Amino acid sequence: MTPPRRRRTAGDAIVAGELQTFKARFFRALAHPTRIRLLEILVHGGRTVQELQQALTLDQPLVSQQLAVLRNQNVVSTQKEGLSVRYTLRDPLVGELLDVARRIFNNQLVGTRGLLRELRREARRP
Amino acid sequence: MTPPRRRRTAGDAIVAGELQTFKARFFRALAHPTRIRLLEILVHGGRTVQELQQALTLDQPLVSQQLAVLRNQNVVSTQKEGLSVRYTLRDPLVGELLDVARRIFNNQLVGTRGLLRELRREARRP
DNA sequence: TGATAGTATAGCAATATTATAATATACATG
DNA sequence: CATGTATATTATAATATTGCTATACTATCA
Numbered sequence: 001m002t003p004p005r006r007r008r009t010a011g012d013a014i015v016a017g018e019l020q021t022f023k024a025r026f027f028r029a030l031a032h033p034t035r036i037r038l039l040e041i042l043v044h045g046g047r048t049v050q051e052l053q054q055a056l057t058l059d060q061p062l063v064s065q066q067l068a069v070l071r072n073q074n075v076v077s078t079q080k081e082g083l084s085v086r087y088t089l090r091d092p093l094v095g096e097l098l099d100v101a102r103r104i105f106n107n108q109l110v111g112t113r114g115l116l117r118e119l120r121r122e123a124r125r126p
Numbered sequence: 127m128t129p130p131r132r133r134r135t136a137g138d139a140i141v142a143g144e145l146q147t148f149k150a151r152f153f154r155a156l157a158h159p160t161r162i163r164l165l166e167i168l169v170h171g172g173r174t175v176q177e178l179q180q181a182l183t184l185d186q187p188l189v190s191q192q193l194a195v196l197r198n199q200n201v202v203s204t205q206k207e208g209l210s211v212r213y214t215l216r217d218p219l220v221g222e223l224l225d226v227a228r229r230i231f232n233n234q235l236v237g238t239r240g241l242l243r244e245l246r247r248e249a250r251r252p
Numbered sequence: 253t254g255a256t257a258g259t260a261t262a263g264c265a266a267t268a269t270t271a272t273a274a275t276a277t278a279c280a281t282g
Numbered sequence: 283c284a285t286g287t288a289t290a291t292t293a294t295a296a297t298a299t300t301g302c303t304a305t306a307c308t309a310t311c312a
Contacts, residue, residue, distance in 0.1 A: 020159040028157035033146040
């Protein structure tokens with residue numbers, strides 16, 4: 001059975017799913033190991049590209065590229081400081097989001113010893 | 127040519143970024159409009175595929191396909207009920223995660239009238 | 253067992269992301 | 283204004299996702 005569907009026209013209210021598209025884009029911005037690592041550092045305060053690069057030991061273009069993804073989704077903001085550019089979380093709630101996620105992983109990973117141990121270490125870290 | 131690989135054994139250290147890879151996969155599971163819509167329904171309780179399909183007015187294979195993504199990342203679990211399959215959030219914290227995300231969007235969307243209004247409507251909804 | 257309802261999967265073209273390397277830009281400072 | 287330093291962008295080949303459509307289970311019931 002195929003449910004009926006119709007196109008959206010000019011005067012339509014916001015169609016169900018438009019907001020979800022927006023949300024999905026936000027989550028997609030987080031959906032990359034490097035970007036998670038960047039955010040987990042930025043949660044503790046603003047950092048320059050250089051500092052981030054050194055912390056992750058990655059090539060500079062790669063760091064800038066991933067930062068650009070976060071920037072495009074308004075997850076982080078930038079401010080010039082002389083030659084450097086400092087990146088900051090646009091909303092501290094992102095930290096809370098990562099915390100909730102961590103709790104979910106914790107529940108999920110019970111039984112997967114190694115990852116679980118690292119997860120606990122993270123939770124303890126300031 | 128397949129590069130050599132070996133299974134991780136008990137005493138192995140965890141490579142930097144492995145946990146982040148895991149987290150990234152989780153976020154990627156949420157990074158799709160349809161999957162967000164599914165989760166926002168499931169937050170209110172378990173639903174059969176049929177119920178979800180009707181709520182979203184989407185073709186059945188598409189719903190099953192997206193549910194499969196959530197299932198593969200252990201975001202939801204299933205239980206058979208006669209001919210039907212009921213999907214349930216594996217962890218109620220997912221609801222909290224979506225809530226925090228909603229608060230982030232709310233901050234972010236100030237000024238974007240339409241979406242913001244819809245967002246508020248959502249927050250009020252039980 | 254055959255028919256049917258409810259779900260799941262396969263196959264495939266279109267599209268989007270990613271890693272990597274190479275190249276650009278911006279700007280403080282001499 | 284030339285130069286060096288810190289960031290940013292581009293190009294592109296490899297890979298992964300998505301939306302469809304068609305097809306395949308699986309359990310129930312006549």
